[in-house]
Amino acid sequence: MSNDRITIPIGPQHPALKEPLSFMLTVEGEQVVDSALRLGYVHRGLERICQRRSYVQNVHVVERVCGICSHVHSSTYCQAVETLLELEVPPRGLYLRALLCELERIHSHVLWLGVLAEILGFTTIFMYTWQDREIVLDIMEELSGGRVAHAANIVGGVSIDVDEDQIEDIQERLDNLEPQLARFVDLVHNERSFQARTRGVGLLPTGVARGHCAVGPTARGSGIDVDVRRDTPYGIYDQLSFSVITVDDGDVWARAAVRAEETMESLDLCRQLLKGMPKGSIKTRAPRRVAAGEVVSRSEAPRGEVVYYVRSDGSEQPARVKIRTPTLPALSTLPIQLQGVNTADIPVVLAGVDLCIACADR
Amino acid sequence: MRAFLSVLFTLLIFPGFLFLFVCALTFQWIDRKVAARLQGRIGPPWFQPLADFIKLMAKEDILPTGAHKTACALLPMLSLASVLTASLYIPLGGKGVNAFEGDLIVVLFLLSLPALTYFLAGWLSASVYSIIGGNRALLQYFSYEVPFLMVLTGPAVLSGSWSITEIVAWQSRAMWMVLVQPLGFILAIIGLIGKLKRNPLDIPKAKSEIGAGPLTEFSGRKLALWYLMLYMKTVVGIFLLVNLFLGGSGLGLGLPGAVGFALKSLFILLILSVVSVLYARLRIDQLANFGWRVLAPLALAQMLMVVWIGVI
Numbered sequence: 001m002s003n004d005r006i007t008i009p010i011g012p013q014h015p016a017l018k019e020p021l022s023f024m025l026t027v028e029g030e031q032v033v034d035s036a037l038r039l040g041y042v043h044r045g046l047e048r049i050c051q052r053r054s055y056v057q058n059v060h061v062v063e064r065v066c067g068i069c070s071h072v073h074s075s076t077y078c079q080a081v082e083t084l085l086e087l088e089v090p091p092r093g094l095y096l097r098a099l100l101c102e103l104e105r106i107h108s109h110v111l112w113l114g115v116l117a118e119i120l121g122f123t124t125i126f127m128y129t130w131q132d133r134e135i136v137l138d139i140m141e142e143l144s145g146g147r148v149a150h151a152a153n154i155v156g157g158v159s160i161d162v163d164e165d166q167i168e169d170i171q172e173r174l175d176n177l178e179p180q181l182a183r184f185v186d187l188v189h190n191e192r193s194f195q196a197r198t199r200g201v202g203l204l205p206t207g208v209a210r211g212h213c214a215v216g217p218t219a220r221g222s223g224i225d226v227d228v229r230r231d232t233p234y235g236i237y238d239q240l241s242f243s244v245i246t247v248d249d250g251d252v253w254a255r256a257a258v259r260a261e262e263t264m265e266s267l268d269l270c271r272q273l274l275k276g277m278p279k280g281s282i283k284t285r286a287p288r289r290v291a292a293g294e295v296v297s298r299s300e301a302p303r304g305e306v307v308y309y310v311r312s313d314g315s316e317q318p319a320r321v322k323i324r325t326p327t328l329p330a331l332s333t334l335p336i337q338l339q340g341v342n343t344a345d346i347p348v349v350l351a352g353v354d355l356c357i358a359c360a361d362r
Numbered sequence: 363m364r365a366f367l368s369v370l371f372t373l374l375i376f377p378g379f380l381f382l383f384v385c386a387l388t389f390q391w392i393d394r395k396v397a398a399r400l401q402g403r404i405g406p407p408w409f410q411p412l413a414d415f416i417k418l419m420a421k422e423d424i425l426p427t428g429a430h431k432t433a434c435a436l437l438p439m440l441s442l443a444s445v446l447t448a449s450l451y452i453p454l455g456g457k458g459v460n461a462f463e464g465d466l467i468v469v470l471f472l473l474s475l476p477a478l479t480y481f482l483a484g485w486l487s488a489s490v491y492s493i494i495g496g497n498r499a500l501l502q503y504f505s506y507e508v509p510f511l512m513v514l515t516g517p518a519v520l521s522g523s524w525s526i527t528e529i530v531a532w533q534s535r536a537m538w539m540v541l542v543q544p545l546g547f548i549l550a551i552i553g554l555i556g557k558l559k560r561n562p563l564d565i566p567k568a569k570s571e572i573g574a575g576p577l578t579e580f581s582g583r584k585l586a587l588w589y590l591m592l593y594m595k596t597v598v599g600i601f602l603l604v605n606l607f608l609g610g611s612g613l614g615l616g617l618p619g620a621v622g623f624a625l626k627s628l629f630i631l632l633i634l635s636v637v638s639v640l641y642a643r644l645r646i647d648q649l650a651n652f653g654w655r656v657l658a659p660l661a662l663a664q665m666l667m668v669v670w671i672g673v674i
Binding site for chain 1: 564640
């Protein structure tokens with residue numbers, strides 16, 4: 001049967017794949033029998049750049065790691081440096097930081113649902129999701145002046161503040177957003193043609209997911225109950241109440257369900273944050289020089305756990321900044337997910353794990 | 363001389379090429395506009411389809427090495443020709459230009475021809491995506507075509523004639539076929555969606571999976587002809603269903619026949635547009651299952667019902 005095998009190249013430029021990675025898929029009939037992955041098309045050497053800039057400048061460098069979850073990267077980095085400096089960030093600063101993180105999560109998940117729908121040929125949902133995503137982007141623009149890169153974090157707090165009118169305005173916009181998000185949850189659970197294409201596709205059993213250290217919605221879609229926000233609370237997450245969504249199915253549909261319901265949780269978190277926002281200052285002054293030491297800082301990005309390792313040698317520049325993004329474990333599960341799927345489902349599986357190759361390559 | 367001019371007019375202007383061309387562009391615009399409004403977009407201006415066509419005609423025409431040059435040039439023309447020929451048998455109120463007893467079968471054959479050329483285009487244009495797309499096109503053809511043909515014979519059996527004109531005449535005497543065979547009408551619409559490769563049955567040209575399917579390697583004039591063929595096929599398919607199920611041009615409200623025919627065609631076009639934004643694309647194996655497990659038995663039931671009605 002080896003004559004019937006076709007090798008299909010997917011990427012690094014491909015209409016199905018918005019991310020620059022390359023797959024060589026061996027297909028027999030309509031079934032994938034083998035896959036080979038190649039990475040590194042958008043390596044920008046950000047970690048090396050970090051070693052040549054000061055701690056303050058690096059905030060803006062790490063914000064460029066990801067185009068969607070830029071804020072969570074700079075938050076995690078600042079968190080690391082603040083731990084090294086033993087700085088106490090004022091609560092209002094932490095609240096604002098978390099607020100942007102949760103908005104970013106809604107933005108990321110809604111955007112992802114749109115991308116998946118577009119790949120399923122469901123352009124209507126793509127249009128709706130990307131339209132409603134604008135609400136979130138508008139809020140973020142109002143908060144920080146930037147739709148995607150916010151430049152809101154500084155070592156020692158945040159550089160943006162909100163007044164009462166803005167809080168009210170944001171709450172109103174969140175009220176408008178809620179029925180839309182509820183509609184997406186409803187869609188994932190009830191739309192039959194959506195389910196026909198996503199159920200049983202890209203299977204990742206719990207054990208395998210655990211073995212590959214899967215994180216974020218990929219892990220939670222396989223029934224692994226992990227969430228850095230709850231397991232090792234950072235920032236002010238220990239003062240907020242939210243539930244961690246898990247679905248046991250382990251397919252693309254499960255990941256969609258996890259993400260759709262997480263947007264509702266994040267919306268609720270945003271409301272808690274706006275309501276409980278304490279008065280006071282938003283930042284403390286940070287020294288330029290950092291005492292020697294090393295630290296690991298973790299937080300829950302929209303795609304899962306992001307880890308920053310920062311080592312200081314006592315100078316103004318870090319000796320090492322190592323970033324581990326949630327896309328890395330997701331990538332290692334892909335060959336398993338792709339095994340035996342229909343060619344029509346390849347883009348669905350690839351979209352299902354929400355790859356961010358720009359993050360993974362850095 | 364007079365007769366020759368009249369034939370030329372029929373072929374080139376009405377109801378031949380020009381009329382069909384204008385209809386194709388108009389229908390395409392309405393389709394795109396309706397879909398856009400339903401998706402919360404604004405949609406293109408009315409001249410966009412024409413602009414797209416002109417732009418494609420002006421583009422460079424290239425084919426990859428290894429593609430069969432002659433065949434790739436002939437296939438779009440052949441499919442366009444078969445669709446144009448089919449249109450000559452379809453009555454637009456009154457009588458089709460070439461109408462004869464048995465023209466329904468000719469039309470169905472001519473409308474099936476593009477599916478074959480589409481498949482061949484995939485195989486001969488030397489690209490992985492187009493080969494997969496071609497395979498899918500053929501699989502899809504086998505899934506929707508049998509039920510489609512079965513339900514289209516319903517009106518013919520009931521009216522006792524294989525002539526489309528005769529079927530229309532029967533409906534104006536008795537009643538619209540859609541009232542007698544509502545199930546047949548629904549199945550015919552689904553079959554038409556499959557035939558036109560429209561969403562959610564755009565499996566052979568699924569853009570997020572296999573580029574543009576069989577047409578991936580086509581560009582310029584050839585692609586323009588392929589698109590034109592597809593849009594004209596939409597028009598001819600809709601006209602055919604109007605004649606077979608919605609009683610042709612008669613509306614019974616004292617309106618001119620042309621208005622009635624246009625309204626009915628727009629109604630079917632509207633159904634197609636709405637369906638295209640409502641669902642996610644099916645997978646080819648799901649379509650095959652759907653075609654043979656759901657559509658075919660239903661079409662068979664519809665046929666038996668028609669025979670039973672005929673006996674009474």
